[in-house]
Amino acid sequence: MDKQNGFITHYLTSGMRLSDFISDKTDKNQIRYEQYLRSIVADRDLPAPVASEAIQIGAESELGLPWEYLYPCSGFVNFSQFSFTPQKVELLAATVLVAEEDLVVLANLWTYTAIEVWLNGEKVSSVAEPVYKPINKQEMQLPLRKGSNTMVIRMQNLAVRDTRNIFGIQLLEHLDRITVTLPDAEQAEPFLALDRFLSGITLKGSELCFPAEAPCSIYLAYGEEVNDRLIGEDISGKSSVKLDEGAPMVIVYGEIGPRKLIRKIELLQNKKPIYRKGAAAAEVKVAMFEEIATIGTEKAFQPLRFGLFYVLARWNLGQPGVNDEQHILHALGQIERREDCSDFILAGLLRFMQQHKLPAHLTERTEQAILNYRFWMTENGSDGMCFWSENHALMFYICAYMAGREYPDQLFARSGRTGVQVSEVAIGRIREWLDDVEEYGFEEFLSADYMCVTLGALLNVVDYMEEEESARASRLIDEMLKSFAYHTFRGSIIAPQARIYRSVIxxxxxxxxxxIHLLNPESPMGNSEWIVFLMNSKYVMPQHFTSLMNESLELEYQTGNAWVKLNKQPNYMLTSVQSPRYDANPSFWQNISFDESADIESGDYVKSFNERFHGTSRFEPGVYGYQQHMWYAALDNDTVLYTNHPGELTDDGGMRPGYWxxxxxxxxxKQQGSALGAIYEIGEDHPVTFTHLFFPEAKFDEFDQDGHWLFGQKGSGYAAIWCSEQMVPHHDRLFHCEYRAYSRKNAYFCKLGSEQEFGSWDEFKAACYQLxxxxxxxxxxxxxAxxxxxxxxxxxxxxxYV
Structure with a gap:
């Protein structure tokens, strides 16, 4: 148990068990449809789980799956996943609370799932329906008898897209009179000991140090992959290990019988930009296309999510591969199942069909897959596709347009329209989408992941629509690339973003x-499957934007409902989105998604629907977040710092919002020149009671902590950050990168500067103290000051609220 916050951290679990979950009911409102599915997914009259003596490591549970020791566990039992089609999730967990005397203990049950909590065979709490967000909090009383008390938790959930299979139990009192053990105590003890060993590992320079003698054989391996074939070097009995120079990731694991407990340690100091020396822009473009074309060319076919894109690259280069037909078949299956993001695959297929002939024996299946596709949530059918985000909306629209043009006289099953009619409807929606972005700017602004998807959709508009729409789409791509160029610092995109993933670190x-690498070959290398859409495109990359990457800039602007600020100087960069907005006379578009009379086919409704679900660009204090990245400070293209309130308790949890x-x-x-402040107030309705600072010490030339201040220097750039709480170092997947502030109310103040401005690092620090x-x-x-x-x-x- 975590004595600091009361969360139970030791469980045996069984599952997850996944099964297809189908409902004949449909709804033109996808959020309402998924709420309905959540309301019916859980079986509510199941008997009590099995007795504690039947819970044994390796034995089967009622789910037909073995009980296993859960590691790591921060306090949340977290089996977050991504599900491309709707499924039912079932999981069991068990723990034992040992009380010094008879006690009634107040506890919080935190869950996104439907859940039942059974204590000594009696149900003590339950939540009937899962939610997507925000997390449910429910108080419960635990009547503990003196000695061991077995708690079994039955979890059920709807898996659709990013699925939060998460619960946590937090004891609120009597922590000094309760200890946590496990069922099957004798077999569990070696796992508990191995847990303590792995959790006690420290990193000093390039040396891993171990806390004590290990309870079993210990192994070390390098690389990102963790699977049944993992084979490491036996390091049993060693007190420390010198790591290979330059290794980006190390895996330490212990074996107890046939089972492994694994800890992944990311060596961020060894992850550095890679450059392509001496290549011209045209040569870089060819090289990047050729690199993409090599993906999926192994002798044995391996299904890939974007396998069709790599086939398109090969065929465009005149280099077809031996497994290309199987990649095409895999793509057709994704489209036929209407997996989430299958609109991406369909956009690639339709582009492929404009440039190449499919194998003749695949044309009929391809036609049926397209004619039976669901091109919008108001069309007949049910699935788990996300239609409404900015990138998905345009992607569905342009796919419908191109499909209608491909099969003008055929009937599209789910809309009941002919191909001509499908295209007519789609062109109106595309124009409305273009109108909106031209007026307000991108909602998923500066998203270094999602804007690549939007790029792909816009390139299909550029290449396969009439001249008016083509020219408008081309201008929007220019605007996208210009904004990225503004926010490029020493070759890397440093930007607040409406939607982001862990790559932000x-x-x-x-x-x-x-x-960026296509525009400026001197920038760090990068590649994305989406640049395949630039092959054979009439869109011309605006190479002149390269000059913007190296210019000093101070600017601010609106995009969507957001107000972005940027201060880029030769030796540092500070950028943020304001929350709330402080610009003069701020203007907002209005969210109409709760208006029952609103036209659900309109672009305004779709955009509002997206804001309601993802919270993309209306930034205000105290609302529930999603993937928004609020601010960045940078002294180099790999040396950044920022703060956030994590959505979960540990790195590698996999949900949105995530840890980093x-x-x-x-x-x-609020950003003011080269200074920025951030205030966090975490209400009692959120289980994560700390904020944290990302500050990768090894990336700086010098760093120093002095009371509530932390300072970093890289080259001629200086960074300082102050926190109202004591900043406590914490080590999870990353070492020497994280400082936590343990308070529900805290504030940070960041100041940047340079040798040119302040003379020296010591003078900069003195100026910061005076603030x-x-x-x-x-x-x-x-x-x-x-x-x-x-x-x-x-x-x-x-x-x-969803």
Whole structure:
């Protein structure tokens, strides 16, 4: 048990068991449809789980799956997953609470799932329906008898897209009189000992240090892959190990019988940008296409999510592969099953069909797959596809347009329209989408992952629509690339983003780095399957934007409902999105997704639907976050720092918002020149009670901690960050990169500078001390010298409840 927050951290689990979940009921509102599926997914009259003596490691549970020791466990039992089609998820978990005396203990049950909690064979709490967000919190009383008390948890959930198979049990009192053990105690003890061993590993320079004698054989391996074929070097009995120079990832694991417990340690200091020396822009473009074409060419066929894209690259280069037909068949299966993101695959297929002839024996199956596809959520059928995000919406529209043009006289089963009619409807929606982005800017602004998808959709508009739409789409791609160029610092995209993933910790690894590398061959290398759409395209890359990458800039602008600020200097960069907006006379488009009379086919409704689900660009303090990245400070293309409120308790959890990306609860943020403040207030309805700072010490030339201040220097650039709470180092998957502030109310103040501006690092630090930031936690107000002031006023916006 975590004595600091009361979360139970030791469980045996059985599952997950996944099964297809189909309902004949349909709904033109996808959110409402998925809410309905969640309301019926859980069986509510199941008998009590098996007795504690039947819970044994390796033995089968009622799910027909073995009980296993759960490692790691931060306090959440987290089996988050991505499901391309709707499924039912079932999981069992068990733990034992040992009480010194008879006690009634107050506890919180946190869950996104339908759940039952059984204590000593009696049900003590349950939640009947899963939710997508926000997390459910339910108080419960645990009547503990003196000695061992077995707790069994039955979890059921709807798996659709990013699925939060998460629950946690938090004891709120009597922590000093309760210990946590496990069923099958004798067999479990070696696993508990191995857990303690793995969790106690430390990293000093390039040396892994072990806490004590291991309870079993210990092995070390390099690489990202963890599977049944994992074979490591036996390091049993060693107190430390010198790691291979330059290794990006190390895996330490122990074996108890046939079972492994595994800890992954990422060596961020060894992950550095890679450059392509001396190549011209045209040569880089060819090289990147050729690199993509090599993917999926192994002798034995291996299904790949974007296998069709790699086939397209090969065929465009005149280099067909031996397994290309199987990749095409796999793509057809994705489309036929209407997997989430199958619209991406369909866009590639339709592009492929414009440039190449399919094998003759595949034409009939291809035609049927396209005619039976569901091109919008208001069409007949049910599935788990996301239609409404900015990239998906345009992707569905252009796919419908191109499919209608391909089969003009055929009947499309789910709309009941002919191909001509399908294209007519689609062109109206495409024009509305273009109108909106031209007026307001991108909603998924600066997203180094999702904007690549939008690029693919826009390139299909450029290449396969009439001149008017083609020219408009081309101009929007120019705007996309210009914004990326503005936010490029020493070759990497450093930007606040409407939607982001964990790659934010190493900006040169983001997908859109491929576009920067195409524009500027001197930037760090990057590649993305989406640049395949640039092959044989009439769109011309705006190479002149390269000059913007190296210019010093101070600018601010609106995109969607957001207000972005940027201060880029030769030795540092600070950029953010304001929360709330502080620009003069801020204007917002209005969310109409809760208006029952709204036209659900309209672009305004779709955009509102997206804001309600993803919370893309309306940034206000205190609302539930998703994938928004609020601010960045950078001293180099791989040396960045920022803060966030994690959506989960540990790295590698896999949900959105995650540990290093997005925010569970949105902060107040205000940038003023080269200074920035952020205030967090985490209400009692969120289980993560800390915020944290990403500060990769090894990436800096020098760093120093002095009380509430942390300083970093890289080259001639300086960074300082102050926190109202003591910043406590924490080591998870990353070592020497994280500082936590353990408080539900805290504030940060960041200041950047350079040798040119301040003379020396010591003079910069002295100037920072003179700024004297102060946080009034009662008033939720942050102040500093130079007239800096920021207040946290919790928003009443509730549009992000799903």
């Amino acid at each position: 190493l900006p040169f690894t983001q997908s859109a780095q491929s576009l 990306y997005g925010n569970g609860i949105m902060p107040a943020v 004297a930031p102060a946080f009034d936690s009662a008033a939720l107000k942050l102040t500093a 130079d007239d800096y002031e920021l207040s946290f006023v919790r928003s009443s916006n509730k549009t992000q």
